[in-house]
Amino acid sequence: MSSAVAEPSTQAAPAGSPEAPKSGGLSTKAKVLIGIGVYLGIAILLLLIFGNDGKNEAFKPQNEFKLEEWIGIHLGPIDLSINKAVLYLFIASGLTIWAMTWIAKRMQQKPNRVQTAVEVAYDMTKNTIVGPSLDKNMAKRWFPFIATVFFWIWFSNMIGFLPLPTNTEHTFSVFGLEIPSFAIYAATANLSIPLVLTLVVWISYHVEGIRAKGLVKYLASWLPPGLEDMNPIAKAFIFAIEAISHFARLISLSVRLFANILAGHLLLLFMGGGLAVLLGIAALGALTFPLAFFFFILEVGLIATLQAFIFATLTAIYLGGATSASH
Amino acid sequence: MLELGHISTAALSLAAESGKEEGGSFLVSPGIGLMIWTLILFGFTMWVLSKLAFPKIQEALDRRAKTIAESIEAAERQRKESDELLSEYRARLAEAREQADDIMARARKAAETAEAEATVSGREKREELVEAAKRDIEAETRRSLDQIRQEVADLTVLATEKVTRKSLNPDDQKRLVEEALAEVDFSALSGKGSQN
Incomplete structure (x- = not known):
C-alpha cells in the first residue's frame, strides 16, 4: 500500500x-x-x-436565517409579505415545475443522463416510496402528492446550497448598485414550511383513515392488535399513548426536516468562518474551513436527498397505515 | 463531536437570545403567511406536475416497458424461428450431403462403366482396324502378284521372241506364259509359302 x-x-x-x-x-x-x-x-x-480578538458580539449568525420583509403584503392579521423564504419557495416551485415538465416533454426512448436521473427518481418515488406502503387505489390517488412532496422538498433542499444574492442585511456595490450579499439559505430550514406540509399529511391520513374505516373503527385501529381481552382502563391508557404518538408525528415529521437542513446550514456557516468570527479567533478559521467542504459535500450528496426521501416515505407510511386493514 | 455539540449549543443559545430580543425565536416560530405561501406554491406545483409531468413520464415509461416487452417477445420469436431455420438447414444440409454422396457414387460407377465400355469398344475397334489392315494388305499383295505375273508374262514373251526369232500369235503367247507361270511358285512372294 x-x-x-x-x-x-x-x-x-x-x-x-x-x-x-x-x-x-x-x-x-x-x-x-x-x-x-x-x-x-x-x-x-x-x-x-x-491572536484572540475576543468574542464578537456584533456578529449574529442566526441573522442569516432572519426573514426581512421585502414587499409588504398584509391581509388583516395575516402577513403574506414577500421575503427570502417566499423567494426560495417560488424558486423551488418554479425549478421543480420547469425541470419536471421539461424532462416530461422530452422523454426519449433512449434516455440521456438527465432523463435517466429523473426516471430513476420517479421510479424510486413510485416503487420504493409509494408502492410498498399503499394499495393500488390509494397509490393512484396519492402518488401525485407524495411524488410532489419528494421532488419539491428535494429541489428546496438543493437550491439551499446555491449561494444567491439574498442577504439584504449586507450589500456590496457594483457600479453604484447595492447588491445583496451572496448567501445560502433554504426554505426548508424555516419551520413553517415543513410544518404546513406535515399538517397536510397529518390531516390527510386521518381523513383517509376515517373514510376507509369509519371514525370509530379508525380510532379503534390505533390500538395495536392483541388487546381485545385487556380491561378498558388499560386500553384507554394505551389509546392515549397512541393518540399522543399521532400528535408527536406533527413534531417529528416537521422538525426532522427543518432541524436537519437548519443544522446543515449552521454547520456550513460556522465551519466556513462563522465560528472564527464569532469567537474572534482567526486561526480557528484555518482549522474549520476544510471541514466546511466536507459538510457541504455531505449535505448536498446525502442529507438533501435523504431528508426528502424520509419525508415522502413517512407520508406514504402514514397514509398506508391509516387505511390498511390492520394497524 | 464535542465541537459540534458546542456549535449546536451556541446556535441554540444565539437563537434563544435573538428570540428574547424579538419576543420569540424566529427560527422556531412558524409564520402563518409563510405557511399559506407554502400551501399555495406547493399546491400549484402539485397541480402542474400531476397534469403535465407525471402522466407524460409514466406514459413514456409504460411505452418503453411495452417496447422492451415487445422486443423481448420478438427476439424470442426470432430466436425460435432461427432455431427452426437452423434445424431445417441442418436437415437440408444432411440431405444435400447424402445426395452429393449418392451423386458421387453414381458418377464413380458411371465413370467406371464408361471406362470399361471404352476399353471394350477400343479393343474392338483396334481389332477391326487390324482386320481391315490385314484385308488391305492381302488385297494389295494379291494385286501386286497379278501385276508381277503380267510383267513376267510380258518379259517371257519378249524373251521367247528374241530366242526363237519368231513372233508368236497372241493365243500361243498366252498359252506359253500360263504354262510357264504354272510352274513358277509365287507363294514365297505372298508370304503364304513361308507360313505354310
Whole structure:
C-alpha cells in the first residue's frame, strides 16, 4: 500500500529533482502526519500572528436565517409579505415545475443522463416510496402528492446550497448598485414550511383513515392488535399513548426536516468562518474551513436527498397505515 | 463531536437570545403567511406536475416497458424461428450431403462403366482396324502378284521372241506364259509359302 502510494509521487516529481527519491520513500502514515502537522502549524502560526480578538458580539449568525420583509403584503392579521423564504419557495416551485415538465416533454426512448436521473427518481418515488406502503387505489390517488412532496422538498433542499444574492442585511456595490450579499439559505430550514406540509399529511391520513374505516373503527385501529381481552382502563391508557404518538408525528415529521437542513446550514456557516468570527479567533478559521467542504459535500450528496426521501416515505407510511386493514 | 455539540449549543443559545430580543425565536416560530405561501406554491406545483409531468413520464415509461416487452417477445420469436431455420438447414444440409454422396457414387460407377465400355469398344475397334489392315494388305499383295505375273508374262514373251526369232500369235503367247507361270511358285512372294 505504501509503495503503491509512493510511486505516483515519485513519478510526479520533476526529473532530476534531488527531493524526488526522498519524497517517494515516505510512507502514507508519514505523509498523513506531515499533513496534520502542517495543518495545525498554519493554525498555530495564524493564532500567534492574529491572536484572540475576543468574542464578537456584533456578529449574529442566526441573522442569516432572519426573514426581512421585502414587499409588504398584509391581509388583516395575516402577513403574506414577500421575503427570502417566499423567494426560495417560488424558486423551488418554479425549478421543480420547469425541470419536471421539461424532462416530461422530452422523454426519449433512449434516455440521456438527465432523463435517466429523473426516471430513476420517479421510479424510486413510485416503487420504493409509494408502492410498498399503499394499495393500488390509494397509490393512484396519492402518488401525485407524495411524488410532489419528494421532488419539491428535494429541489428546496438543493437550491439551499446555491449561494444567491439574498442577504439584504449586507450589500456590496457594483457600479453604484447595492447588491445583496451572496448567501445560502433554504426554505426548508424555516419551520413553517415543513410544518404546513406535515399538517397536510397529518390531516390527510386521518381523513383517509376515517373514510376507509369509519371514525370509530379508525380510532379503534390505533390500538395495536392483541388487546381485545385487556380491561378498558388499560386500553384507554394505551389509546392515549397512541393518540399522543399521532400528535408527536406533527413534531417529528416537521422538525426532522427543518432541524436537519437548519443544522446543515449552521454547520456550513460556522465551519466556513462563522465560528472564527464569532469567537474572534482567526486561526480557528484555518482549522474549520476544510471541514466546511466536507459538510457541504455531505449535505448536498446525502442529507438533501435523504431528508426528502424520509419525508415522502413517512407520508406514504402514514397514509398506508391509516387505511390498511390492520394497524 | 464535542465541537459540534458546542456549535449546536451556541446556535441554540444565539437563537434563544435573538428570540428574547424579538419576543420569540424566529427560527422556531412558524409564520402563518409563510405557511399559506407554502400551501399555495406547493399546491400549484402539485397541480402542474400531476397534469403535465407525471402522466407524460409514466406514459413514456409504460411505452418503453411495452417496447422492451415487445422486443423481448420478438427476439424470442426470432430466436425460435432461427432455431427452426437452423434445424431445417441442418436437415437440408444432411440431405444435400447424402445426395452429393449418392451423386458421387453414381458418377464413380458411371465413370467406371464408361471406362470399361471404352476399353471394350477400343479393343474392338483396334481389332477391326487390324482386320481391315490385314484385308488391305492381302488385297494389295494379291494385286501386286497379278501385276508381277503380267510383267513376267510380258518379259517371257519378249524373251521367247528374241530366242526363237519368231513372233508368236497372241493365243500361243498366252498359252506359253500360263504354262510357264504354272510352274513358277509365287507363294514365297505372298508370304503364304513361308507360313505354310
